[in-house]
Amino acid sequence: MRRFAPLGLRTRLIAAFLLVAGICAVTTAALTYQQARNAILKQSQDTAVSTLRDLVEAQTVVLPMDQRELQRVVGELGKRGQPHPWTVYGEYGKLRASTNQGSPTSAVISDQLRRQVTSNPHGAFQRTKDRPGNTHLVVGMPAVFQHIGGREATGAVFYAVMSLDTEQTTVDAMVDAAKKGAVPGLAMAVIPALLAARSVLRPVRDMRKAAQRLGRGRLDTRIEVRGADELAGLARTFNETARALEQSVSELRDAEVRARRFAADVSHELRTPLAGMLAVTEVLDEGAEDLDADTAKALRLISAETGKLAVLVEDLMEISRFDARAAELNLDDVDVAEAVTKTLERRHWTDGRIRTDLPPDIRARLDPRRFDVVLANLVGNALKHGGAPVSVRVRTAPLLTGDRLLIEVADSGPGIAPEVLPHIFDRFFKADAARTRSTGSGLGLAITLENVRLHGGTLHAANGPAGGALFILDMPLEVTV
Amino acid sequence: MNPARAAAAATALIGPLLLSTGCGSIATTGVVESGRAGTVRLAAGPETGMVYFVPPGGGIAPVMLLSGPSHPSPNYLLSRLLAGPDTATQEAGLTTELPGVDNKMMLQAGITIGDDGSSVKVKLPFPIGPLSATARRQVACTALAGVRVSPAPQVTLVDPEGKQERVECGAAAD
Numbered sequence: 001m002r003r004f005a006p007l008g009l010r011t012r013l014i015a016a017f018l019l020v021a022g023i024c025a026v027t028t029a030a031l032t033y034q035q036a037r038n039a040i041l042k043q044s045q046d047t048a049v050s051t052l053r054d055l056v057e058a059q060t061v062v063l064p065m066d067q068r069e070l071q072r073v074v075g076e077l078g079k080r081g082q083p084h085p086w087t088v089y090g091e092y093g094k095l096r097a098s099t100n101q102g103s104p105t106s107a108v109i110s111d112q113l114r115r116q117v118t119s120n121p122h123g124a125f126q127r128t129k130d131r132p133g134n135t136h137l138v139v140g141m142p143a144v145f146q147h148i149g150g151r152e153a154t155g156a157v158f159y160a161v162m163s164l165d166t167e168q169t170t171v172d173a174m175v176d177a178a179k180k181g182a183v184p185g186l187a188m189a190v191i192p193a194l195l196a197a198r199s200v201l202r203p204v205r206d207m208r209k210a211a212q213r214l215g216r217g218r219l220d221t222r223i224e225v226r227g228a229d230e231l232a233g234l235a236r237t238f239n240e241t242a243r244a245l246e247q248s249v250s251e252l253r254d255a256e257v258r259a260r261r262f263a264a265d266v267s268h269e270l271r272t273p274l275a276g277m278l279a280v281t282e283v284l285d286e287g288a289e290d291l292d293a294d295t296a297k298a299l300r301l302i303s304a305e306t307g308k309l310a311v312l313v314e315d316l317m318e319i320s321r322f323d324a325r326a327a328e329l330n331l332d333d334v335d336v337a338e339a340v341t342k343t344l345e346r347r348h349w350t351d352g353r354i355r356t357d358l359p360p361d362i363r364a365r366l367d368p369r370r371f372d373v374v375l376a377n378l379v380g381n382a383l384k385h386g387g388a389p390v391s392v393r394v395r396t397a398p399l400l401t402g403d404r405l406l407i408e409v410a411d412s413g414p415g416i417a418p419e420v421l422p423h424i425f426d427r428f429f430k431a432d433a434a435r436t437r438s439t440g441s442g443l444g445l446a447i448t449l450e451n452v453r454l455h456g457g458t459l460h461a462a463n464g465p466a467g468g469a470l471f472i473l474d475m476p477l478e479v480t481v
Numbered sequence: 482m483n484p485a486r487a488a489a490a491a492t493a494l495i496g497p498l499l500l501s502t503g504c505g506s507i508a509t510t511g512v513v514e515s516g517r518a519g520t521v522r523l524a525a526g527p528e529t530g531m532v533y534f535v536p537p538g539g540g541i542a543p544v545m546l547l548s549g550p551s552h553p554s555p556n557y558l559l560s561r562l563l564a565g566p567d568t569a570t571q572e573a574g575l576t577t578e579l580p581g582v583d584n585k586m587m588l589q590a591g592i593t594i595g596d597d598g599s600s601v602k603v604k605l606p607f608p609i610g611p612l613s614a615t616a617r618r619q620v621a622c623t624a625l626a627g628v629r630v631s632p633a634p635q636v637t638l639v640d641p642e643g644k645q646e647r648v649e650c651g652a653a654a655d
Contacts, residue, residue: 041507052519056520059521059522062547063542063544063545064572066569066573114538122514122517125515126509126513127507127510144518145520147531147543151518153542
């Protein structure tokens, strides 16, 4: 279950910083606020309780009190409220008096407080809310007197009711300040978060770029190692890996170059003696009729094998040129239908075994000699390994990157076995193990593929819907170098 | 850490904190006891007699006998107690829980102090069985205020049938 899109490292770091800063700020603010609020309230409450007690203790009373006496005492107590002005209520028996004209008792004095101060004569206070929601501090102070070595309740209790609006305002101001302070605090936390994210992200970005360059083949890519942290260690490892990779790749390349040069040299060295041998075998062939049958047969065998050897050497040299990237394109504008017809005629494949589908007026820019080699190889291969009739179909297809030339060569043979299909363009690969001594060099399709690639095209081998092998050549109509 | 889980953790951390600190307003409280009561001076001196009556809120409250003699005898206080609250006391809402008595019965009442001053016997003209706890305290405290001995002696009530019962001036711890 993942409801969130994966977030970037920068976002996560900033979020973590904000979270930590937020938790710290809120925790500190909340605890400070709580302490400050409690201190403010405690001071107010203590002041109120002790002030009321002091005022009560300054009083002289007559027992039983009458309404006038109670009103007098209440009036005395109500004059000097601390820390804020207060309203004093007095209760004695069923008598009630207060400094609040017209209301001898108050609803904010709870029965709980009344019971507490009458049953247990000690000072007490309670914070209550009245109907409109204002908070009041109610202080209850029973009046006691000295009597035979102890203190005894007189039965009179005085209550001071004081609004806590001032304290509420102070508390509100503190909450407001905490809220206002939190936003700039969190905004400031973004700065170290960005710096931290930068210090992590820059090496990561460098490394990604370096890895991309390395992937593109630039094996000399190295990263600048900064500092001594884990990312620096990673950069160092990357550099070491790149160095090791560069070294082994260059060794492999050297070995490959040596092997190719050796093949090219061997082919080249074989060509000169072979040319001489071909000349000699032609002379010998002409004189073979004068020899006895066995000798003539042997002579013809030597002659045929020498010819094959010459073809093989030519193919090897062609492959070597491709490997050495020495093959060049000699581009020319050609009529494709004409070029195909010419190739078939040159090989004398005009006896009806080849069916062609050549739309007229397809002009292409390509290397005519290599195109001839490609087509001859494909058709020759189809005739040799597949079977007649062979169809050659030429089409063009428009594509975003430019028009393509498509040539399909299909035979009527048994097709290509699935296990052989991936290796069909390999060098010296023989599809039929029993036919190792075929006339081909085993390089024909490999050379064909290299020629197509040189044109910037592709060559696919597959089995056609009718069962025969199908080669599809796909190359640009306008080859550019 | 998953951002959703981090946010949940932060809420779990901060939420209770904000709730516990009661952010933003002053909370109400229960009754909190804070220090001793205020001690007032009485307008009359210690020579003035004192009897106990019952205020409407329960318990007992002292009333000074300003019209009575100075340094009154315990028997005088007992007779004033049995006579019930006077007009001024009634106006303040104080009552008595003792049954009413006539003059003949009043003569049967009396307070005798033990020889060593550690015990006081209060003879009452009515049966003590039906008396409420508050009524017994009224008698006990009035007797102690009359004998003026410290430490306070033990008070025993005696009724006409000779039944005796010990009483305390202090409120029963309940």
